[in-house]
Amino acid sequence: MFTFAILSQIALNGITLSAIYILVALGFTLIFGVMRIVNFAHGEFAMLGGFALSFFYVSLGLHFLVALPIAAVAVGAFSLVLERVVYRRFYQREMPGMIASLGVSIALMYGGVALWGTHQRSIPSAFSAVYTIGPIFVTAERVVVIGVCLVSLALFYLVLRFTRIGLAMRVVAEDRITAEAQGIDTVATYRFAFFISTAMAALAGGLIGQLFSLSPFMGLMPLVKAFIVVILGGLGGILGAAIGGLVLGLGESFVSTFYGASAAQFISFGLIIAILLFRPQGLVGRKEG
Amino acid sequence: MSVLLAVQGLGKSFRGLRAVNDVSFDIREREIVGLIGPNGAGKTTAINLISGAIRPTSGVVRFRGADVTGMPAHRLARLGLIRTFQATNVYAGKTVFENVYVGTFSSRPSGFWPSLLLTAAFRREREQTRSRIEALLEDLGLRDLADTPAADLPYGYQKMLGLATALAGKPKLIMLDEPAAGLSAEEADLISVLIGRVRDQGVSVLVVDHNMRFMAKICNRMVVLHHGMELTSGPTADVVRDPRVLEAYLGTEHSVA
Amino acid sequence: MALLLDSDDAPSARWRPLARWAAWAAAAAALLAFPLAAGGFLTHTATLVLLTVIGAAGFHLILRVGLVSLGHAAFAGIGGYTSVILMMTFGLPWIVCFVAGGVSAAALALLVGPIVLRLKGVYFVLITFTFGEILRLIFNDWQSMTGGANGISHIPPPWPALMDTRAYYYLALFAAGAAILFCARLLASDFGRKMDAIRESESLAEANGIPVFAVKVIVFAIGCTLAGLQGSLQAHFIRLISPLAYSFQESLNFLVMNVVGGSNSLVGPIVGTVFLVALPEFLRGWVEYQFIIYGVILVVVMAALPGGLVELWQRACRWITSLSTRSGR
Numbered sequence: 001m002f003t004f005a006i007l008s009q010i011a012l013n014g015i016t017l018s019a020i021y022i023l024v025a026l027g028f029t030l031i032f033g034v035m036r037i038v039n040f041a042h043g044e045f046a047m048l049g050g051f052a053l054s055f056f057y058v059s060l061g062l063h064f065l066v067a068l069p070i071a072a073v074a075v076g077a078f079s080l081v082l083e084r085v086v087y088r089r090f091y092q093r094e095m096p097g098m099i100a101s102l103g104v105s106i107a108l109m110y111g112g113v114a115l116w117g118t119h120q121r122s123i124p125s126a127f128s129a130v131y132t133i134g135p136i137f138v139t140a141e142r143v144v145v146i147g148v149c150l151v152s153l154a155l156f157y158l159v160l161r162f163t164r165i166g167l168a169m170r171v172v173a174e175d176r177i178t179a180e181a182q183g184i185d186t187v188a189t190y191r192f193a194f195f196i197s198t199a200m201a202a203l204a205g206g207l208i209g210q211l212f213s214l215s216p217f218m219g220l221m222p223l224v225k226a227f228i229v230v231i232l233g234g235l236g237g238i239l240g241a242a243i244g245g246l247v248l249g250l251g252e253s254f255v256s257t258f259y260g261a262s263a264a265q266f267i268s269f270g271l272i273i274a275i276l277l278f279r280p281q282g283l284v285g286r287k288e289g
Numbered sequence: 290m291s292v293l294l295a296v297q298g299l300g301k302s303f304r305g306l307r308a309v310n311d312v313s314f315d316i317r318e319r320e321i322v323g324l325i326g327p328n329g330a331g332k333t334t335a336i337n338l339i340s341g342a343i344r345p346t347s348g349v350v351r352f353r354g355a356d357v358t359g360m361p362a363h364r365l366a367r368l369g370l371i372r373t374f375q376a377t378n379v380y381a382g383k384t385v386f387e388n389v390y391v392g393t394f395s396s397r398p399s400g401f402w403p404s405l406l407l408t409a410a411f412r413r414e415r416e417q418t419r420s421r422i423e424a425l426l427e428d429l430g431l432r433d434l435a436d437t438p439a440a441d442l443p444y445g446y447q448k449m450l451g452l453a454t455a456l457a458g459k460p461k462l463i464m465l466d467e468p469a470a471g472l473s474a475e476e477a478d479l480i481s482v483l484i485g486r487v488r489d490q491g492v493s494v495l496v497v498d499h500n501m502r503f504m505a506k507i508c509n510r511m512v513v514l515h516h517g518m519e520l521t522s523g524p525t526a527d528v529v530r531d532p533r534v535l536e537a538y539l540g541t542e543h544s545v546a
Numbered sequence: 547m548a549l550l551l552d553s554d555d556a557p558s559a560r561w562r563p564l565a566r567w568a569a570w571a572a573a574a575a576a577l578l579a580f581p582l583a584a585g586g587f588l589t590h591t592a593t594l595v596l597l598t599v600i601g602a603a604g605f606h607l608i609l610r611v612g613l614v615s616l617g618h619a620a621f622a623g624i625g626g627y628t629s630v631i632l633m634m635t636f637g638l639p640w641i642v643c644f645v646a647g648g649v650s651a652a653a654l655a656l657l658v659g660p661i662v663l664r665l666k667g668v669y670f671v672l673i674t675f676t677f678g679e680i681l682r683l684i685f686n687d688w689q690s691m692t693g694g695a696n697g698i699s700h701i702p703p704p705w706p707a708l709m710d711t712r713a714y715y716y717l718a719l720f721a722a723g724a725a726i727l728f729c730a731r732l733l734a735s736d737f738g739r740k741m742d743a744i745r746e747s748e749s750l751a752e753a754n755g756i757p758v759f760a761v762k763v764i765v766f767a768i769g770c771t772l773a774g775l776q777g778s779l780q781a782h783f784i785r786l787i788s789p790l791a792y793s794f795q796e797s798l799n800f801l802v803m804n805v806v807g808g809s810n811s812l813v814g815p816i817v818g819t820v821f822l823v824a825l826p827e828f829l830r831g832w833v834e835y836q837f838i839i840y841g842v843i844l845v846v847v848m849a850a851l852p853g854g855l856v857e858l859w860q861r862a863c864r865w866i867t868s869l870s871t872r873s874g875r
Binding site for chain 3: 089220
């Protein structure tokens with residue numbers, strides 16, 4: 001009964017989820033790593049990404065693959081305003097920063113309600129083709145989701161690894177005081193990290209809007225997933241986010257297929273509690289001090 | 290004079306790195322012992338191990354005859370072993386009086402209900418504590434500042450307040466982590482006089498510092514740490530003339546420069 | 547009253563005893579007379595404020611040892627469901643159910659507290675958030691007991707006379723008053739001083755002989771008990787419970803009340819609760835913007851007014867005193 005076909009179908013669904021989760025969690029963990037802020041508004045930037053995509057793709061009629069990056073950049077640019085007005089006051093202050101980000105989250109969520117109403121809407125499917133590879137059905141939609149995620153993850157990695165600003169982000173995350181002493185422009189680094197983080201969230205939000213649906217309240221789901229992923233992988237780590245995202249996406253996909261969606265939620269929540277207690281640094285993180 | 294604190298073979302490794310290795314020494318009653326060594330020698334780690342802030346990987350700590358290895362700091366404080374810190378020694382938001390009041394907790398009955406219900410016995414005891422605090426503040430010259438928030442005090446006074454708070458717990462042994470760091474020469478002198486008076490009242494003192502001049506003035510004996518190991522120990526006069534000690538200090542000065 | 551709130555840090559409150567007594571008496575009289583003067587809707591709202599204050603005060607206690615629990619509403623849920631299920635399914639008298647609501651929240655807090663309190667700062671926030679979500683899932687999925695997503699409706703009042711909103715107001719007033727006095731006394735006692743010491747510096751408090759971990763566990767349990775009691779009282783007042791009422795957003799409301807009112811004194815959550823429930827009244831016609839305004843207020847308070855509305859009031863008082871002394875010269 002659990003044929004290879006069924007199992008690989010579930011795995012494919014799991015990988016699609018994983019790709020989105022990693023995209024969300026990477027930005028979340030980047031902001032924590034660089035600015036020490038647990039950004040509770042992260043999910044709202046995903047929500048904005050969904051609505052931005054809907055605007056550029058549905059209302060303006062741009063091609064999906066053009067509309068998606070434009071939407072992400074638009075949200076990233078908007079987030080820089082919030083960075084300047086709100087977030088910058090709270091860098092390196094964990095508790096006040098977290099509470100302020102809760103405020104941003106509420107304001108954006110209900111800002112969304114005021115603009116777009118509370119009803120759920122959907123983004124019409126951009127790709128309708130279905131391929132069959134052996135016994136597995138692969139919709140073009142999923143290929144695009146995975147592809148977009150892979151491309152942006154690769155870009156993210158390249159920027160972080162091989163550019164000056166990427167190096168600056170890594171150094172600031174490692175040791176801010178030394179970074180400042182070395183003459184790194186921390187303000188510019190923060191701004192860039194913030195832009196990347198929210199733009200990735202917006203990309204993920206667009207993909208979620210395409211796969212599932214769009215509403216001002218849709219931000220809670222990606223936020224919770226980001227929590228789980230970064231706890232699995234350790235707050236502030238990049239590799240950890242990737243592994244955490246894969247574990248969560250695949251795990252959810254298998255457990256919810258066989259035991260139902262709420263079982264999957266129970267298990268993932270139970271898992272994070274266990275990890276927080278026994279390995280607060282995450283599964284792959286290293287211990288501090 | 291009987292032994293108050295006995296440290297034997299104390300060791301701690303972090304991720305395989307030995308921060309403190311096989312350190313042994315005694316502190317007797319009414320004695321001021323200095324724990325010295327260049328920066329990064331493991332002095333603060335040693336204090337953290339003894340005071341219960343972190344658990345040693347090896348060794349035994351005995352205080353007043355009982356094995357207290359790895360005992361949580363708040364229980365040690367109630368037994369009479371109280372420490373201060375390099376940086377945070379005051380509750381910034383509380384007034385001077387309230388700071389010292391918190392210090393008295395380790396020397397007073399800790400019942401939850403008497404304080405909540407304000408029993409007559411509790412109020413009597415609190416009145417005594419209040420006059421004890423006032424006497425202590427008077428003694429340390431902090432009397433006029435009793436209602437000042439600790440955050441508003443100049444740095445030297447904050448150090449003094451930290452000491453007052455520790456003394457309010459009626460310690461048998463007090464461990465001071467760099468009590469003179471960041472102070473002017475006059476302020477440091479004041480502190481050293483104070484440490485002498487604390488000893489005269491029957492309290493033993495363990496002082497950690499890397500400032501030889503300050504330490505030589507106040508300590509009866511010294512234990513020298515270098516790279517987490519005990520380099521030498523003995524009466525102050527002998528230790529300060531020991532060429533190995535000088536070398537350890539000069540060696541690091543060179544590497545720093 | 548003066549004895550009850552006796553505190554060593556009294557020099558700040560140098561009211562003459564008579565004026566102090568008069569102020570307390572006036573406040574008590576106003577609260578007692580409120581339902582007689584106000585209409586049904588206002589009384590209903592005021593009752594909700596009073597009940598919410600109980601939970602907010604519990605949140606405040608936990609905040610006073612430096613912790614933010616985003617599972618607070620879930621503990622209110624434990625109290626609410628326990629009380630309602632015992633009454634409706636097992637037919638126990640209300641007072642037993644009410645006490646059981648508090649006891650169940652306390653028991654759970656004592657069970658979970660020693661585990662989650664090993665974490666600090668944002669990690670504690672994350673784990674309490676997760677724990678709260680697990681509880682909400684249980685409320686949602688345990689169909690046979692909790693009625694699932696629809697919850698339980700037609701909950702009877704504690705006793706028939708309390709069908710009347712005015713009568714319930716007095717029950718809520720009594721409960722809130724008792725809770726506030728208890729918290730005030732606790733914070734003014736030596737135990738409260740230990741709590742504040744822990745918030746300022748855990749390691750220093752530990753070195754001064756304060757059993758930091760034990761104090762945190764006790765405070766967490768007391769705070770959650772208050773949430774449980776509120777949950778019970780509220781369920782029998784609104785006469786409907788569902789998982790939605792105990793979500794993470796509700797915990798967030800407790801945080802907003804405390805932060806906006808001021809997190810340094812017990813007056814903070816009281817002011818914050820009144821403000822947050824009263825705000826919609828001032829924002830009539832702006833209902834859809836209400837939450838946006840909450841969010842903005844939260845940010846502004848964190849950025850510019852860490853002591854909340856209480857601090858704003860104190861600043862204003864100081865400003866007025868300085869004006870009057872200047873003009874007096």
